[in-house]
Amino acid sequence: xxxxxxxxxxxxxxxxxxxxxxxxxxxxxxxxxxxxxxxxxxxxxxxxxxxxxxxxxxxxxxxxxxxxxxxxxxxxxxxxxxxxxxxxxxxxxxxxxxxxxxxxxxxxxxxxxxxxxxxxxxxxxxxxxxxxxxxxxxxxxxxxxxxxxxxxxxxxxxxxxxxxxxxxxxxxxxxxxxxxxxxxxxxxxxxxxxxxxxxxxxxxxxxxxxxxxxxxxxxxxxxxxxxxxxxxxxxxxxxxxxxxxxxxxxxxxxxxxxxxxxxxxxxxxxxxxxxxxxxxxxxxxxxxxxxxxxxxxxxxxxxxxxxxxxxxxxxxxxxxxxxxxxxxxxxxx
Amino acid sequence: xxxxxxxxxxxxxxxxxxxxxxxxxxxxxxxxxxxxxxxxxxxxxxxxxxxxxxxxxxxxxxxxxxxxxxxxxxxxxxxxxxxxxxxxxxxxxxxxxxxxxxxxxxxxxxxxxxxxxxxxxxxxxxxxxxxxxxxxxxxxxxxxxxxxxxxxxxxxxxxxxxxxxxxxxxxxxxxxxxxxxxxxxxxxxxxxxxxxxxxxxxxxxxxxxxxxxxxxxxxxxxxxxxxxxxxxxxxxxxxxxxxxxxxxxxxxxxxxxxxxxxxxxxxxxxxxxxxxxxxxxxxxxxxxxxxxxxxxxxxxxxxxxxxxxxxxx
Numbered sequence: 015x016x017x018x019x020x021x022x023x024x025x026x027x028x029x030x031x032x033x034x035x036x037x038x039x040x041x042x043x044x045x046x047x048x049x050x051x052x053x054x055x056x057x058x059x060x061x062x063x064x065x066x067x068x069x070x071x072x073x074x075x076x077x078x079x080x081x082x083x084x085x086x087x088x089x090x091x092x093x094x095x096x097x098x099x100x101x102x103x104x105x106x107x108x109x110x111x112x113x114x115x116x117x118x119x120x121x122x123x124x125x126x127x128x129x130x131x132x133x134x135x136x137x138x139x140x141x142x143x144x145x146x147x148x149x150x151x152x153x154x155x156x157x158x159x160x161x162x163x164x165x166x167x168x169x170x171x172x173x174x175x176x177x178x179x180x181x182x183x184x185x186x187x188x189x190x191x192x193x194x195x196x197x198x199x200x201x202x203x204x205x206x207x208x209x210x211x212x213x214x215x216x217x218x219x220x221x222x223x224x225x226x227x228x229x230x231x232x233x234x235x236x237x238x239x240x241x242x243x244x245x246x247x248x249x250x251x252x253x254x255x256x257x258x259x260x261x262x263x264x265x266x267x268x269x270x271x272x273x274x275x276x277x278x279x280x281x282x283x284x285x286x287x288x289x290x291x292x293x294x295x296x297x298x299x300x301x302x303x304x305x306x307x308x309x310x311x312x313x314x315x316x317x318x319x320x321x322x323x324x325x326x327x328x329x330x331x332x333x334x335x336x337x338x339x340x341x342x343x344x345x346x347x
Numbered sequence: 348x349x350x351x352x353x354x355x356x357x358x359x360x361x362x363x364x365x366x367x368x369x370x371x372x373x374x375x376x377x378x379x380x381x382x383x384x385x386x387x388x389x390x391x392x393x394x395x396x397x398x399x400x401x402x403x404x405x406x407x408x409x410x411x412x413x414x415x416x417x418x419x420x421x422x423x424x425x426x427x428x429x430x431x432x433x434x435x436x437x438x439x440x441x442x443x444x445x446x447x448x449x450x451x452x453x454x455x456x457x458x459x460x461x462x463x464x465x466x467x468x469x470x471x472x473x474x475x476x477x478x479x480x481x482x483x484x485x486x487x488x489x490x491x492x493x494x495x496x497x498x499x500x501x502x503x504x505x506x507x508x509x510x511x512x513x514x515x516x517x518x519x520x521x522x523x524x525x526x527x528x529x530x531x532x533x534x535x536x537x538x539x540x541x542x543x544x545x546x547x548x549x550x551x552x553x554x555x556x557x558x559x560x561x562x563x564x565x566x567x568x569x570x571x572x573x574x575x576x577x578x579x580x581x582x583x584x585x586x587x588x589x590x591x592x593x594x595x596x597x598x599x600x601x602x603x604x605x606x607x608x609x610x611x612x613x614x615x616x617x618x619x620x621x622x623x624x625x626x627x628x629x630x631x632x633x634x635x636x637x638x639x640x641x642x643x644x645x646x647x648x649x650x651x652x653x654x655x656x657x658x659x660x
Binding site: 287 | 382388389495497525526527528529530531533534537538552553554555556558559560578592593595596597598599600602603604605606607608609610612613
């Protein structure tokens with residue numbers, strides 16, 4: 015965390031006509047760092063990514079906040095400036111590469127597009143660079159593959175192509191939204207390995223958006239847990255898994271069979287989080303209150319502040335300290 | 348006698364560029380009250396195997412014996428009483444629920460088809476099931492699109508169980524669900540099994556879920572079972588290099604930035620490699636692996652492995 019801050023998001027709120035899927039969200043990403051944003055569907059994690067890219071759907075509006083990217087407020091840039099930044103300094107990859115790749119263009123054409131646009135390379139130079147990039151993302155026989163169409167590649171290879179396109183202009187920040195969710199577990203490991211290698215080799219920062227807690231511990235330097243549009247906890251991965259604080263984070267870790275390997279159905283049921291995230295809609299206080307095992311009456315009326323129980327740690331729940339089970343000096347942020 | 352006994356089963360599809368061997372010589376059993384896990388990556392043939400067992404897809408060769416009756420080639424008409432005892436739950440219940448029928452009609456239809464009771468008895472059965480899967484009775488007059496993924500899977504479970512089956516083939520029943528909802532559905536399936544004495548063939552790509560939820564595990568690769576063992580043995584002593592790679596690929600919270608255990612993609616089932624089908628990706632592969640297809644060999648009462656180098660493990 016010693017590195018300089020590259021991206022600083024402050025108090026970001028995204029509003030649709032009837033709901034606010036991202037509410038008062040703040041976080042920082044340092045140069046070369048991997049920040050994981052974890053949450054389930056409906057947590058607002060993907061909309062956050064789209065807001066950073068200024069790619070929100072038309073119905074959405076950013077009603078408050080700042081997004082500072084190396085000294086510039088992205089929310090104040092005009093369309094032209096944001097276009098020259100997007101794909102060049104900030105790039106993004108998505109869950110399903112098949113829907114983001116153009117099926118009627120060769121992968122070579124799709125990689126060279128941004129090289130010619132942003133770097134002004136000639137067709138020939140761009141092609142050579144594209145072959146280098148395919149090699150960089152470990153696609154075998156890149157000089158042949160460059161003329162393939164997306165459907166000729168497997169899911170893992172398509173995601174590698176997306177990554178090659180994303181890093182073509184050596185971005186300083188890569189946002190990966192569920193990059194391995196559609197992939198098999200052995201391929202997932204290869205793609206995460208690749209992303210981490212590129213992060214180091216190209217000195218870029220990485221925002222890894224995922225619902226998979228296992229991925230987070232392994233690959234992130236810092237973790238933000240989101241629930242119903244709000245940040246409910248932030249921690250270094252080791253601390254988060256050793257000692258989850260927020261009742262939602264605790265619930266997720268308990269509900270996950272992966273993290274208690276010896277536990278078998280004959281030993282007893284998994285710990286459930288009752289209800290669903292839909293219950294957060296219209297809640298005036300803590301969004302997790304309707305599902306929370308330690309909810310107090312005050313939780314339903316006021317959104318809890320983020321407390322700082324330790325260095326590099328934030329949690330939006332005062333009740334865990336009031337319980338008496340934990341003697342951590344909590345101070346308001 | 349096993350509740351289900353599948354022998355030498357093949358399901359091949361004819362395609363323009365050759366035969367696709369989705370299921371390629373598989374034998375397995377499910378005993379009464381047992382949950383058998385079938386684990387593998389996409390394209391390994393596990394879903395086709397599940398659909399072949401429930402006769403939604405026609406087998407090419409081999410036999411399926413359910414409750415001592417050979418159902419491999421019996422007619423649709425003779426299948427009807429079998430279907431009552433042999434049901435299936437799918438990954439995406441939305442795709443398998445008729446969007447124009449309300450939940451009451453969806454749940455009543457199988458009862459009508461199978462001639463269950465009179466109108467009042469059917470209504471009673473439908474209400475009992477909707478209570479049992481944890482949905483309010485008001486759900487009965489609503490339509491599939493009005494429900495969340497977890498609620499739809501509860502409806503899918505109610506529909507599969509309404510005829511009181513003995514074996515349920517569950518094809519990735521929790522893969523599309525959020526983590527907090529996964530636990531709810533697994534707990535529901537587990538308590539239903541206890542209450543109704545069900546057996547499950549549980550198809551999943553998620554090893555952690557398989558480890559928690561099953562009694563015995565079959566590992567499938569490119570149309571073939573490559574390892575089979577009881578749950579505890581498999582996790583204590585995985586012998587097939589593919590099984591080990593699968594386990595190593597699951598992110599381990601205690602390790603940071605681990606390297607990928609195996610390289611390469613799953614080959615196409617239209618072009619299965621010679622010899623051992625795993626050899627192009629296998630770290631232990633030698634000459635014999637390229638030429639000789641290894642048979643499943645016993646390594647203990649419940650443990651079978653198809654690997655020339657299983658001893659080395």
